[in-house]
Amino acid sequence: MLRKILLAGLSASALAISAFSASAADVVLKLHHFLPPQATIPSKVLTPWAEKIKADSGGRIEVEIYPSMQLGGKPGELVDQAKDGVVDMIWTLVGYTPGRFPKSEAFELPFMVTTAEATSVAFYDYYQKHLQDEFKDFHVLSVHTHGPGxxxxxxxxxxxxxxxxxxxxxxxxxxxxxxxxxxxxxxxxxxxxxxxxxxxxxxxxxxxxxxxxxxxxxxxxxxxxxxxxxxxxxxxxTAAFIFAMNKDSYEALPDDLKKVIDNNSGKELARKFGMVMDQGDVNGKAIADKAGxxxxxxxxxxxxxxxxxxxxxxxxxxxxxxxxxxxxxxxxxxxxxxxxxxxx
Missing domain, CATH: 3.40.190.170 (Bacterial extracellular solute-binding protein, family 7)
Incomplete structure (x- = not known):
């Protein structure tokens, strides 16, 4: 009887250890941003993106999201937090660091924006053509804009x-x-x-x-x-946004995990940001109308x-x-x- 109890206990322990090992990520990446978690982009893009990264990597990458500047600093400091490796990833407005990314400002000029989706995809194309040097300190995951301000x-x-x-x-x-x-x-x-x-x-x-x-x-x-x-x-x-990763954090990943990140980055992610922004505009207007x-x-x-x-x-x-x-x-x-x- 005692032997059965000991075997049962060891079996339970082994299962627990196995479950822990299966859920433990090889890499934990910290994503820092300035908005509350219920806001449109955090809830509709960043959280689903983190979940997809985890799923596509078979649980080997865990993205921990820290909203509302929970890791400290001010929104204007986010780009340097990513550059310096204080955090692994950031999402922020380019314009929070005035004059630092001057070529990006073209999209912020008056009466440029149409829809968030169209303008975000355009901004990604513009990034590829003109902003590689401006964003050279980061591994850029995507860029985008919001809809008509x-x-x-x-x-x-x-x-x-x-x-x-x-x-x-x-x-x-x-x-x-x-x-x-x-x-x-x-x-x-x-x-x-x-x-x-x-x-x-x-x-x-x-x-x-x-x-x-x-x-x-x-x-x-x-x-x-x-x-x-x-x-x-x-x-x-409109305003320009960057979703970026610390270069060393990216380079430290094995090739197969880099591919997971790469497959979930780029123009289609810019489009996703834009589409969510456009739907958010519809929702925001409806709330204002309902409030009279x-x-x-x-x-x-x-x-x-x-x-x-x-x-x-x-x-x-x-x-x-x-x-x-x-x-x-x-x-x-x-x-x-x-x-x-x-x-x-």
């Missing part, structure tokens, strides 16, 4: 025309977007998107620019119930006034790039052409 303002300050921009304190996403807001009469305030709810509630800002997609996670329907969008096929602006918010769509004549000011921002950017020897007009033309080619 628009204006969201507090209840007392709806934007019905360009004149309504005068004196407004509006949060911007990047150097280029801030320049655009200033050119259109507002006082641009740079800050990460995660600080927007508190800044709105404390009247530090009168509003913000974000796409519909992100509005639910930062309580825009509640805090800034006026929304201003534009006529035509292009939105006011006011959405103002400026007519074609009014939109043209904004575009005229946007063209000045674009010309200034081209001149700035030319001054750095970066062929600003060529970069801008390629960005426009790639977006048009990918827009249905």
């Amino acid at each position: 628009l204006l969201h303002t507090i209840a007392s300050k709806p934007i019905k025309s360009l004149d309504d921009m005068k004196g407004l304190k509006l949060r911007g996403t990047s150097k280029v977007v801030n320049q655009m807001l200033e050119a259109m009469g507002a006082a641009a305030v740079g800050m990460p998107v995660t600080t927007v709810p508190e800044s709105l509630s404390k009247s530090v800002i009168d509003g913000t620019v974000v796409p519909w997609e992100v509005t639910p996670s930062i309580k825009i329907a509640e805090l800034a119930p006026n929304h201003t969008q534009f006529s035509g096929k292009t939105g006011l602006y 918010n006011t959405t103002i769509t400026l007519d074609a004549a009014e939109t043209e006034k904004w575009k005229a000011l946007g063209e000045k921002v674009t010309k200034n950017w081209i001149a700035e790039m030319d001054g750095k020897g970066l062929n600003g007009s060529g970069l801008y033309k390629d960005a426009v052409d790639l977006i048009q080619q990918n827009t249905k």
Whole structure:
């Protein structure tokens, strides 16, 4: 009897050890980003991506996701965390490090973006052609943009025309977007998107620019119930994102695990990011409508006034790039052409 008990105990222990061994990953990769886990990209792209990496590797790669800057630092420090190996992977806005990736700014210029999917695929093509040197410190998994950005303002300050921009304190996403807001009469305030709810509630800002997609996670329907969008096929602006890996973390992988990463990277991942962003825009707009918010769509004549000011921002950017020897007009033309080619 005692022998049977001992054998049963040893068998159970062996099974437990076997189960642990089967579930223990060969490689654990830390992915750090700035948004809460329930936001669109973390929940709809990053988490499924991590699960697919685990499945495709037969459990040999485990991707641990740390949202909301849980591993420390500020959103603008994420790129250096990936570069320096503080973390293995990051997802972040390129514009959180102003001036560091100047050629990427072409996609942030006014009235460029069509849909997130089309613009994301275009941005990936642009990355392959123009940004290899700019992102040389990283193993790039993909790049993408969000959908058409628009204006969201507090209840007392709806934007019905360009004149309504005068004196407004509006949060911007990047150097280029801030320049655009200033050119259109507002006082641009740079800050990460995660600080927007508190800044709105404390009247530090009168509003913000974000796409519909992100509005639910930062309580825009509640805090800034006026929304201003534009006529035509292009939105006011977009922001560029990078999903990247520390180069040493990637190079340390055996070839078969590198292939797992490679098979889940690239243009189709950019497309996935974009598609999820587009659906997020639909969801965000529906939430605002249900809350009784006011959405103002400026007519074609009014939109043209904004575009005229946007063209000045674009010309200034081209001149700035030319001054750095970066062929600003060529970069801008390629960005426009790639977006048009990918827009249905």
